[in-house]
């Protein structure tokens with residue numbers, strides 16, 4: 001006995017079997033009952049939501065011997081032929097592979113002939129947006145004056161690519177992504193019918209991964225049953241391709257939150273070739289975290305049960321709204337970039353995730369004050385003096401008392417990031433001093449005297465949300481200050497770390513922390529001294545380009 005995939009076996013054959021598209025099926029049923037079915041419909045919606053299925057059911061309803069009827073009998077010759085996909089007068093065309101004018105010309109000629117067995121000749125054109133401009137024009141002539149025995153049913157995932165001239169001659173039906181609980185409900189029915197005993201939560205998790213597409217949900221179920229037999233457990237889902245488990249995604253979100261760049265790159269590597277899916281799944285889970293933060297763990301807008309709700313809410317609290325919103329925006333941008341840079345999805349996603357690792361949290365003033373207060377409390381007891389004083393945390397802080405000598409390899413020192421803030425400092429041009437060893441160091445300004453405390457405050461403040469940056473500064477950073485200008489000298493930085501320093505958000509985080517500690521606006525400039533690295537050409541000054549270039553040096557492996 002040949003195995004029929006679930007998506008085909010359980011494909012709806014009547015309007016009432018359609019899940020989650022009540023509006024569309026209601027409109028079509030009404031039109032059939034009232035005998036006012038239009039001559040052209042365009043079904044638009046995401047993949048797997050039932051566009052061609054709806055078209056086929058409509059064709060069957062129009063041609064059923066007992067019809068036209070909103071409830072085709074399913075028993076007559078026409079219905080049976082239709083169910084088997086053997087209906088001579090229902091012509092299915094995949095526009096993706098028939099894009100030319102000639103294809104449309106053939107179609108136009110065949111439109112002229114009356115149906116052989118049926119009431120109507122029905123053309124179902126899938127992915128209609130793929131037709132060429134010329135093909136659309138040719139089609140238009142037929143759409144303007146269609147013979148009364150012809151119906152056109154178009155389907156598209158990209159409505160915006162269909163010309164207005166076509167749209168204006170169709171009734172547009174929008175199919176929405178199917179709600180997760182509806183997909184889960186349908187899966188439960190299918191499991192019952194198949195004699196499958198799935199563990200609690202399996203249907204819900206499959207539904208979550210399918211992201212609104214019933215066909216995807218059933219395909220995933222097929223894979224799961226092939227893998228795990230007739231009693232799949234939640235753990236079996238971990239072995240399933242085609243979608244990340246919620247736990248895996250939450251783990252990645254945690255890694256991004258902690259600035260764990262290696263874990264972020266590992267995740268992308270594990271999804272090689274499916275970067276778009278990972279980006280989409282990650283976007284979904286961040287969105288769910290935002291929803292949990294706004295509506296609570298028990299929100300009906302969340303799927304996956306109370307445990308999932310609590311896990312999402314915990315992330316919402318840990319990451320904070322500002323940071324989550326930045327994550328959402330960055331991920332959406334990354335997805336757009338991935339679409340435009342086909343073939344470079346991996347590097348785009350890696351770059352985006354690395355950026356998310358360094359995301360600056362939007363700290364409120366209250367948060368900042370609380371942070372500083374706790375820092376003061378921690379430092380208050382220990383009297384710190386000179387280089388030998390260890391910080392309360394036990395780590396060794398490289399502190400610098402003014403004036404600081406130029407870093408090793410100063411002749412090759414380059415400015416990674418020019419400050420863009422207002423130059424309210426003294427006459428010394430930002431970045432001028434380290435470029436040439438002959439230029440005198442700026443005179444110790446008001447910031448010089450308390451250089452020790454601001455440094456501790458800076459590194460301490462960065463610890464919470466910019467761990468990588470804090471570690472880098474603690475390891476090889478020094479602070480120079482004069483007036484409202486602070487210069488952070490980094491004696492040694494890897495390519496990755498230089499990219500981190502080049503990110504304006506790193507600079508802003510330092511500026512915010514220092515300004516808070518000093519009680520006035522401070523502009524920060526990073527200066528990296530690394531004699532081994534020649535100054536980069538101008539084009540690399542763009543942080544994105546630099547990051548990509550660094551990636552190629554450091555991490556990219558060609559598949």
Ligand SMILES: [Zn+2]
Nearest residue numbers: 064073076079
């Ligand atoms: Zn029938």
